[in-house]
Amino acid sequence: MFEEILVRHPFFHQLNPDQLREIALHCEQLNYETGEYIFKEGKKADRFFLVLHGQVALEIHDPGRGPLIIQTLCDEDLMGWSWLFSPNRWHFDARAVKPTRLLAIEGSWLHEQIEADPKLGYLFMSRVAQIMFDRLQATRLQLMDIYSKEPAQPMRGRKL
Amino acid sequence: MSAEVVVNVPVQARLLEKRRESPDTFTLTLESPPSISGGKFFFAPGQFNMLGVPGLGEVPISISGDPANPKKLVHTVRAVGNITEAITATHPGACLTVRGPFGAGWPVDQTRTGSKEIIVVAGGVGLPPLRPAIYHFLANPALYPVVTLLYGARNPLDLVFKRELEQWTKRSRMRVEITVDRAGSSGWLGRVGVVTNLIGQVKFNPDRVTALVCGPEIMLRYTLMELEKRGVGPANIYVSMERNMQCGTRFCGHCQWGPYFICKDGPVFRYDHIKDWFSLQEI
Ligand SMILES: Cc1cc2nc3c(=O)[nH]c(=O)nc-3n(C[C@H](O)[C@H](O)[C@H](O)COP(=O)(O)OP(=O)(O)OC[C@H]3O[C@@H](n4cnc5c(N)ncnc54)[C@H](O)[C@@H]3O)c2cc1C
Numbered sequence: 001m002f003e004e005i006l007v008r009h010p011f012f013h014q015l016n017p018d019q020l021r022e023i024a025l026h027c028e029q030l031n032y033e034t035g036e037y038i039f040k041e042g043k044k045a046d047r048f049f050l051v052l053h054g055q056v057a058l059e060i061h062d063p064g065r066g067p068l069i070i071q072t073l074c075d076e077d078l079m080g081w082s083w084l085f086s087p088n089r090w091h092f093d094a095r096a097v098k099p100t101r102l103l104a105i106e107g108s109w110l111h112e113q114i115e116a117d118p119k120l121g122y123l124f125m126s127r128v129a130q131i132m133f134d135r136l137q138a139t140r141l142q143l144m145d146i147y148s149k150e151p152a153q154p155m156r157g158r159k160l
Numbered sequence: 161m162s163a164e165v166v167v168n169v170p171v172q173a174r175l176l177e178k179r180r181e182s183p184d185t186f187t188l189t190l191e192s193p194p195s196i197s198g199g200k201f202f203f204a205p206g207q208f209n210m211l212g213v214p215g216l217g218e219v220p221i222s223i224s225g226d227p228a229n230p231k232k233l234v235h236t237v238r239a240v241g242n243i244t245e246a247i248t249a250t251h252p253g254a255c256l257t258v259r260g261p262f263g264a265g266w267p268v269d270q271t272r273t274g275s276k277e278i279i280v281v282a283g284g285v286g287l288p289p290l291r292p293a294i295y296h297f298l299a300n301p302a303l304y305p306v307v308t309l310l311y312g313a314r315n316p317l318d319l320v321f322k323r324e325l326e327q328w329t330k331r332s333r334m335r336v337e338i339t340v341d342r343a344g345s346s347g348w349l350g351r352v353g354v355v356t357n358l359i360g361q362v363k364f365n366p367d368r369v370t371a372l373v374c375g376p377e378i379m380l381r382y383t384l385m386e387l388e389k390r391g392v393g394p395a396n397i398y399v400s401m402e403r404n405m406q407c408g409t410r411f412c413g414h415c416q417w418g419p420y421f422i423c424k425d426g427p428v429f430r431y432d433h434i435k436d437w438f439s440l441q442e443i
Binding site for chain 2: 055057062066067068069070071072074075076077097098134137138140141142144145146147148149
């Protein structure tokens with residue numbers, strides 16, 4: 001069943017059936033009710049998620065203002081890269097803002113696989129880089145505050 | 161839809177109703193001037209008027225009402241400077257001046273194939289110029305069976321037409337996806353992120369889709385890139401360019417943009433016609 005989900009998702013295209021079968025053995029389906037936390041900032045990050053259904057908010061907690069939502073993720077989005085990079089701790093809280101179904105993939109196991117198999121590693125990391133690139137572009141656009149009367153101009157030089 | 165245009169001489173129109181959409185944006189319902197077509201102001205979705213305050217001046221403002229209801233002339237105005245502030249400070253009962261309608265509108269006739277999908281992408285006060293086209297699509301389900309609205313705003317307070325968005329979401333056949341750049345601590349439970357993210361999240365057939373896009377220019381550029389990435393051809397994308405203009409009749413040259421005059425050839429352009437000019441900074 002997990003294998004079918006992986007086959008359909010563009011992130012896993014180009015992986016061969018054996019690789020998909022292996023990954024599927026290291027997946028788990030999780031369900032969250034509205035308001036439940038999926039992970040919390042600072043805790044150990046050891047897996048990543050594919051949102052199958054629902055909506056997840058990535059939040060940062062600001063004392064005095066409460067949780068600030070930075071981004072929401074929904075169906076088919078991938079979530080969570082901190083397991084790939086030291087110190088392997090989550091940078092944000094992730095909270096279900098609607099009833100949410102996720103596929104969790106075991107990060108530490110996958111890490112071993114991509115280190116042992118450079119071809120798989122390249123494929124995997126180039127996909128991760130593409131997603132990060134897209135998110136970086138989106139974040140830049142968000143920072144530009146394009147709807148304000150006078151859009152912020154983060155690139156326009158200020159004398160240092 | 162034959163339109164009698166009031167091109168050179170502004171006529172007075174009485175303000176019937178003013179509704180606050182967001183802290184700085186208002187929807188103004190004017191009585192269609194009785195002197196024009198017997199009190200019926202016909203226009204095509206995407207066209208604009210020069211709207212003004214007597215004695216102060218006039219600015220281009222898109223018509224945001226229902227083209228099927230020509231007795232009322234509706235505009236949605238964001239107060240950003242002298243004239244828009246004066247327009248939005250006008251009280252019901254007083255008169256504004258109107259000249260128009262001007263410009264080339266959305267391609268509501270060319271898209272009449274009955275099998276096409278429509279995607280409307282709006283950013284901020286880019287939704288009002290698209291609303292007449294949305295009304296038209298919703299009123300003609302046989303011609304436009306699949307309609308999707310992707311709308312992004314700065315924050316939840318700045319979303320315009322909130323009540324209507326809710327109705328469209330709950331009760332219309334149009335798929336509506338809304339996102340805000342900043343939710344702050346407003347209790348907003350919808351999506352957070354830029355409007356271009358939504359393009360990657362909805363399913364559509366790139367060969368059958370026609371996209372209509374309106375918003376700030378940076379948002380337009382990123383939206384066009386995203387649509388092209390999803391395989392939508394430039395000939396199937398229409399954008400509204402809201403650059404400054406003055407006469408509305410191609411006379412003064414204020415709004416010349418490459419070989420085009422936005423007031424007359426636009427404001428709505430097919431993307432393949434303007435692609436070469438789109439990211440040139442010096443024009
Ligand atoms: C075809 C067309 C349709 C438009 N439709 C609408 C509409 O439906 N609703 C609406 O609120 N506005 C619309 N506008 C924008 C509106 O015309 C301007 O906001 C208005 O001219 C500003 O005049 P002002 O005297 O109030 O401000 P000004 O004192 O002239 O300018 C104040 C600030 O607004 C900026 N500004 C001026 N014109 C524009 C513009 N065209 N786009 C972005 N920033 C601008 C200026 O750079 C300045 O920073 C449209 C513009 C065009 C060309």
